[in-house]
Amino acid sequence: MDSSIAIPSLSKLRPEAEQAPASGIVDVANYGRGRPGIIPLWVGEGDLPTPAFICEAATRSLATGETFYTYQSGIPELREALARYHERLYGKASDPERFFVNSGGMPALQIAIRMVAGTGDEVLVPTPAWPNFVGAIVIAGAQAVGVPMNIDAHGWNIDLERLEKAVTPRTRALVINSPSNPTGWTASHDDLSALLDIARRHGLWIIADEIYGRFIHDPTLTVGGRSPSFRDVMTPEDCVLFIQTFSKNWAMTGWRLGWLEAPPPLGPVIENLIQYQTSGTPVFIQRAGIAALDEGESFLADQIARARAGRAIVQRLTESGLVELPPPSGAFYAFFKIRGAKNAKDIAMRLIDEANVGLAPGSAFGDAGEGYLRLCYLRKAEDVEEAVRRIAEALPRLAA
Template sequence: MNQFESLSRRAIQAPESGIVAVVNHGRLKAGLIPLWAGEGDEKTPDFIARPAAEALLAGETFYTWQRGIPELRQALADYHGRLFGRQLPLDAFCVTGSGMQAIKIAIEAVVNPGDEVIQITPAWPNFAAALGMSGGISVAAPLDYVEGSWSLDPDRLAAAITPKTRAIFFNSPSNPTGWTATPEDLTAVLELARKHGLWIIADEIYTRFFYAGGRAPSFMDIMDEDDRIIFVNTFSKNWSMTGWRVGWIVAPPSIIQVLENSVQYQTSGVPQFMQKGALAALEYGDAYLETQITKASAARDLFCDALTGTNRVVTQKPDGAFYAFFRIDGISDTKAAAIDIVDRVGVGLAPGTAFDKGGETFFRACFLRRLDHIEDAAGRLADYISSL
């Protein structure tokens, strides 16, 4: 047995990201417009970076609260109060090292090896991969797709439930489709969870990027105190902080200590100076976030209109998140095509093969960028499409 073969089965089986092969191919290409990753093009604003830098220089470099400094948890409670009209206690919050780590902690809290978790697909790949590393099994419940529009069939979700099901991972607004659950969808899912005693891992990280105005419908609107819901969230997307790796969880106070223990044995907490930056994002970041939503909304219109204008793409403007998810007539091997698109017109797209059942023949493009770049990228794609 060589070194590789003697690793654990779970480690070996964890898949490489389906986007990475395309990124590695195109990363160094001059003039490339990268729309493949789930992030915007702006660095973190100074009003967030400065307090973090100052705290670092001031020596806030010691071990700190595992579940997050009280000021940050208070600011999170206030933020949730403002956004959802729900006043939650401080011990409903746990600060984490990214949204990804929040997901990992939620999985560890509710899933035993061999348990099944249902997720809506097409889906961002990391949940299923992280679940697999914890010995859980991901079960796909595909959305319906008609003429560019996605919808949830709650009966299909119900049909995926087996005696081994422990939880539903529910991402709305969705990466990659932009599909956003209606209040009726959320009620149907919550009723299913209640009926079968399932946990819901609610990934509502894109809730602010909702183009009908306001925020997206949330389980926060309909849940009771004794519902089994763990909300995973992140500072990454709202405040241009993807590289910071800071997120948070909202959960019933009765389980927060268990989640905090998980933080202890993974990272032992988020650096205190970074928490000071996160605090500034919550306290002073509303206006900045509005600029991001306005920017995303204009980019969405520009990009989607340009694609549909080719008459070779059928897509509808997504209701939420900041991705266009579209098919190009005549292309079925999206991984090979994504590489070809990099080579020929210098646009970086994520191939749909990365996004689980139902997404294979699509491409995903993140449009949270300067409008001139989005216009340029859409024009290059139109040229590519007309050359086919």
């Protein structure tokens, strides 16, 4: 081999790829995974498998040979089912051409970001926030700018003034997640109007993640069985991209099925981006999605009831006087702080060792989450009760 030969180092990668942040949850989960008797509440999924009527729709499709390439944007039957679902939920007629089927909410987010932000651009993200928002922004070459939310005894709230002050000439979009993972914060109708005004004033896109919209627990924020939505305040001309998923409502996390809702004129661009990302979603999985939308309300009602029961159980942690936990308005997480706790990851590790309970460290959700722990309570009541009992027992040792 010639001495002038320059074998590229394996580490010579693009900064967008190298700098993609690792999940702060995986470290903790790897530490605790497989321990006998551990109660794993670190991930955003419940304990029920997908209901049989949904699985059977996929099985039937497979049996009829629906195993070929298909439409990039989804089969027409699913896009129509999505339009029906949106009409029922939001009370407005909806065009099937607004819905672009994706292999999960995450690829929908990736496409939304890729359309509006890249090298040199900034995207604002209220924090604490689901870490994948930052990941998708970094991979697109753009900069994620976290804007901390406020917390008081009533819960988390968004600081609209601080958010608007963070807008620069490089800002291209706001990512708004309501109800929020991890905090449970849920935007009011007025919050959404104000956010839309900020976007309009500065010519920004809104990327709206309302995937927990059916899990709304604060009656003052409930509109026809859902949280307030940008759909309630926007006009068709507003630049709002909705990312959505089947994962949470219908216990389909492992199916990788979601959708992007966008103005139909973006269709050709979105179809190209799907082509060069996953080249579409399996038809048999889309058939399962139709079953979920058309026949899944009773299962979803059960899921919501489980979440409410879990939320009430976890709230008992505050009886110790050692935990700050304003009741979350929506979603299915408790995001709480143990008095005096500084390092969330340390506490999460100790809870594995000392309580055999797996939680996600708040630091995974940005600096604003440091010191907090996220607990997913979408689980059968006896598991949540036992987890709370074990955490409560460990609390006096963990609190400073």
